[in-house]
Amino acid sequence: MLTTTTPPVDLSWTAAAPPVYRSRGGEPLPDGAGASEVASEDGRGDSDVSQPVASVGSAKPIDPSDETAQSVDATSERNEPASSVDLSRSAISSASASADGDAAARGRTDDAVPATAPAARGAADEMLREQPHRRLNPLTGEWVLVSPHRAKRPWQGRVEPLAPVHRPAHDPTCYLCPGNERAGGERNPEYTGTFVFDNDFAALRPGSPDGAAADVDVDGLLVARAETGICRVICFSPRHDLSLPDMEPAAIRGVVDVWAEEYARLGSRPDIGHVQVFENKGEAMGCSNPHPHGQIWAQASVPLIAARETARMEAHHARHRRTLLSDYLRLELAAGERIVLANDGFVALVPFWAVWPFETLVVSRRPVPSLAELGDAGRDALADVVKRLTVRYDHLFGISFPYSAGLHQAPTDGRPHPEWHLHMHFLPPLLRSATVRKFMVGYEMLGEPQRDATPESAAERLRALPDVRAAGGAA
Ligand code: H2U
Ligand code: ZN
Numbered sequence: 001m002l003t004t005t006t007p008p009v010d011l012s013w014t015a016a017a018p019p020v021y022r023s024r025g026g027e028p029l030p031d032g033a034g035a036s037e038v039a040s041e042d043g044r045g046d047s048d049v050s051q052p053v054a055s056v057g058s059a060k061p062i063d064p065s066d067e068t069a070q071s072v073d074a075t076s077e078r079n080e081p082a083s084s085v086d087l088s089r090s091a092i093s094s095a096s097a098s099a100d101g102d103a104a105a106r107g108r109t110d111d112a113v114p115a116t117a118p119a120a121r122g123a124a125d126e127m128l129r130e131q132p133h134r135r136l137n138p139l140t141g142e143w144v145l146v147s148p149h150r151a152k153r154p155w156q157g158r159v160e161p162l163a164p165v166h167r168p169a170h171d172p173t174c175y176l177c178p179g180n181e182r183a184g185g186e187r188n189p190e191y192t193g194t195f196v197f198d199n200d201f202a203a204l205r206p207g208s209p210d211g212a213a214a215d216v217d218v219d220g221l222l223v224a225r226a227e228t229g230i231c232r233v234i235c236f237s238p239r240h241d242l243s244l245p246d247m248e249p250a251a252i253r254g255v256v257d258v259w260a261e262e263y264a265r266l267g268s269r270p271d272i273g274h275v276q277v278f279e280n281k282g283e284a285m286g287c288s289n290p291h292p293h294g295q296i297w298a299q300a301s302v303p304l305i306a307a308r309e310t311a312r313m314e315a316h317h318a319r320h321r322r323t324l325l326s327d328y329l330r331l332e333l334a335a336g337e338r339i340v341l342a343n344d345g346f347v348a349l350v351p352f353w354a355v356w357p358f359e360t361l362v363v364s365r366r367p368v369p370s371l372a373e374l375g376d377a378g379r380d381a382l383a384d385v386v387k388r389l390t391v392r393y394d395h396l397f398g399i400s401f402p403y404s405a406g407l408h409q410a411p412t413d414g415r416p417h418p419e420w421h422l423h424m425h426f427l428p429p430l431l432r433s434a435t436v437r438k439f440m441v442g443y444e445m446l447g448e449p450q451r452d453a454t455p456e457s458a459a460e461r462l463r464a465l466p467d468v469r470a471a472g473g474a475a
Contacts, residue, residue, distance in 0.1 A: 128146075128148075128454065128456070129148055129454065129456070130148055130149060131148070131149070132145065132146065132147045132148075132149070133145075133146055134146070134448075135352055135353045136353060137351070137353035137355075138312060138316075138324060138328065138353070139308070139309045139312055139313070139324070139325075140305065140308045140309060140312065141308060141312060142353075142448070142449075143353075143448055144353055144354070144355050144448065144449045144450065144451060145443075145447075145448060145449070145450040145451075146450070146451055146452075146454060146455075147450060147451070147452050148452065148453070148454050150452040151452040151453040151454070151457070165290075165400070166241075167240055167241040167290060168240060168241060169239050169240060169241050170238075170239075170240055171240045171291070174240055174289060174291050175188075175289070176188070176233075176235050176240075176289055176291035176293055177238070177240050177291060178190045178191050178192075178195070178238045182197075182200055183200055183201070184200035184201075186200070188235075191235065191238055192238055193237075193238070193251070193254050194234060194235060194236060194237070194254050194255055194257075194258045195234070195235040195238075196232055196233070196234045196235075196258060196262065196296075197232065197233055198230065198231070198232055198233075199231035199232060199233050199295065202230070202231035203229075203231055203297065204227060204228060204229030204230065204231055204297060204298075204299050205228060205229070206228055206229070206230055206271070207226075207228035207271050207300065214226050225301075227299060227300060227301060228271060228299065228300050229272065229297060229298050229299030229300060230266060230272070230296075230297075230298045230299075231295065231296065231297050231298075232262060232266075232295065232296040232298075233293055233294075233295055233296075234255070234258055234259075234262070234293060234294045234295070234296065235291065235292070235293050236251075236252075236255045236292040236293060236294065237251060237292050239292070240290070240291050242292055243281065243290075243292050243390070243400055244279075244292060244386060244387065244390045245387060245390035245391040245393070245394050245400075245469075246469075247292070247387070249380070249383050249384055249387055250383075252383040252386055252387050253379060253380055253383040255294075255383070256371065256379045256382050256383050256386075257379065259277045259371055259407060260370075260371035260372055260374065260379065262275070262277070262296050262298075263275045263277065263370055263371055263372060263407075263409055263412075264370075264372045266296065266298040266412075267298070267370075267372075267412030268412070269298075270414075271300055272298045272299065272300065272412055273299065273300050273301055273302050273411055273412060273413035273414075274298070274299055274301065274302045274303060274306055274411045274412060274413070275296060275297075275298040275409065275412060276296065276297045276298070276299075276303065276306070276406060276407075277294065277295075277296050277406060277407045277409075278294060278295055278296075278297075278404060278405065278406030278407075279293070279294035279295070279403075279404070279405050279406070280294075280295070280404050281400075281401075281402050281403050281404070281405070282400065282401070282402025282403070283402070284402040284429050284430070284437055285402050285403065285404050285429065287402075302411045302413060305408075306408060306411060307411075309408060310410075310411060310417070310419070310420070312324060313325075313419040313420060313421065314419045316419065317418060317419030318419075322367070323367040323419060323420070323421040324419070324421065325363050325364075325367070325421035325423060326367045326421060328363075329347060329363050329365070332347070332349050332352075333347065337456045337459060337460070338350045338351070338352060338455055338456055338459045339459065339463070340360060340389065340392070340459055340462045340463055341385065341388055341389060341392070341463070341467060342385075343381050343384050343385060344365070344377070344381055345364065345365055345366070345374075345377060345378045345380075345381025345382065345384075345385075346362050346363065346364055346365065346381050346382055346384075346385040347362070347363050347365065347385075348360050348361070348362045348385050348388075348389045349361055349363070349459065350455040350456070350458045350459040350462070351455065352455060353455075354451070354455040354458065355427075355449040355451060356427050356428055356429065356438060356451075357428070357430065357431045357438055357451065357453060357458060358393070358396065358428050358430065358458050358461075358462065359425070359426065359427050359428065359455075359458075360389060360425075360426045360462070361423055361424070361425060361426075362382070362385055362386070362389065362423060362424040362425075362426070363421070363422075363423045364378070364382075364421065364422040364423065366378070367421045368421070368422050369409065369410035369417050369418075369420035369421070369422060370409035370410050370420070370422055371407070371409060371422065373422075374422070382424075386424075387467075388467035389426065389467075391466070391467045391468065391469060392462050392465040392466070392467050393426075393428065393462075395465040395466060396430075396461070396462065396465060397430060397433055397434040398434065399434040401428060401430070402428060402429060402430065403426050403427055403428035403429070404427045404428075405424060405425060405426045405427065406424065406425055407422070407423075407424050408422070408423050408424070408425065409422055410422075438451075
């Protein structure tokens with residue numbers, strides 16, 4: 001039997017994790033090291049994680065008297081939903097569970113994590129680095145199977161970058177270039193910065209008043225609801241041959257401003273409950289056009305993933321009065337091993353629960369619900385992280401790196417969302433080279449997602465890459 005009373009969780013091993021900003025040679029890496037603390041722009045400083053990066057990199061031990069450490073104790077009840085602050089406990093729980101009999105571990109179908117006495121740090125470390133295990137995504141409640149031992153399989157495939165693609169700065173056949181005609185017959189203006197328009201082939205249409213009358217519900221088994229919304233396309237630049245990592249920080253800042261404006265404008269409409277900003281980049285992601293662009297789908301309902309994140313963030317906030325991601329970010333900054341880069345406003349990391357090989361999460365240090373609450377400094381900081389992260393991605397396999405990326409911001413459903421914490425997901429499909437991608441097939445379609453190389457090793461690889469372009473602009 002597992003014990004029902006639980007001693008305080010020992011977090012000391014997280015503090016002993018390797019520091020963030022060390023290169024393999026031991027020299028400090030440039031990322032934001034020495035960055036100074038940014039003052040809260042709106043005074044909403046409840047759990048602002050804006051420590052200087054340099055002090056984070058020093059792997060400061062967690063003071064057990066501090067608020068965060070105490071909150072970890074407070075979560076140590078049995079069978080509560082596991083949340084990010086339970087990192088050390090979930091990391092050690094399976095080792096202890098097998099010592100106590102495997103029933104709880106074997107039968108687990110949800111995120112209930114049995115409470116255990118603190119286990120030896122070595123066993124948890126060993127499991128996370130070497131043994132098959134499952135990790136919880138506290139944002140969605142989903143699990144990912146990690147099989148680190150398989151990452152050591154010999155790989156004999158050829159790894160070579162694709163030949164560079166040369167594109168013109170303006171393509172007369174491109175429907176997104178300035179001055180050109182789109183498929184719907186409209187002509188783009190001679191825009192010089194960003195350009196936003198209603199998608200000519202929109203997946204959603206604005207509402208009709210009698211939409212709900214068409215809803216279907218037959219015995220709770222055949223269920224359908226009318227859905228309304230607005231789809232927009234954003235051209236990031238007039239230049240057909242650029243992508244975000246090629247653009248100047250000021251130009252990327254212009255894109256961030258459009259994301260913020262569109263979120264605020266669309267989200268203020270009474271018929272819009274959620275605004276999804278995203279980019280699909282590269283042929284590998286089914287992107288139809290290399291011209292740098294993204295999309296916005298604004299709709300009445302809160303879609304599946306955003307709804308899950310909202311529920312999980314709400315539960316965490318109700319319990320701790322802090323956002324889930326500020327508590328998670330604090331753990332990640334203390335551990336350091338999954339951090340890729342950071343500045344005063346944002347941190348890019350490979351999440352503990354990453355599914356895609358080089359998936360990253362960009363988290364605002366301040367717990368703001370959306371871009372609308374970010375001032376100039378915050379928006380510049382996001383543009384800087386987006387630039388440096390995507391440059392690193394391009395360096396990884398020597399190509400313009402494909403991904404789907406998107407902002408997650410608070411629903412605009414008219415409810416207050418103090419639990420919401422702005423973040424951005426980057427979900428790249430590539431596994432081993434420019435041409436070898438990860439497929440979500442077999443077990444992953446029928447069981448759950450699985451990965452081989454650990455998130456920690458992915459972060460290490462991304463951290464080791466330069467975040468500036470080579471001379472001449474090539475990746
Ligand atoms: P993707 O390549 O990421 O799918 O984005 C292109 C979008 O642009 C796509 O949603 C729209 C498509 O519907 N589009 C127009 O709105 N007008 C056009 O003339 C062509 C493409
Ligand atoms: Zn173009």
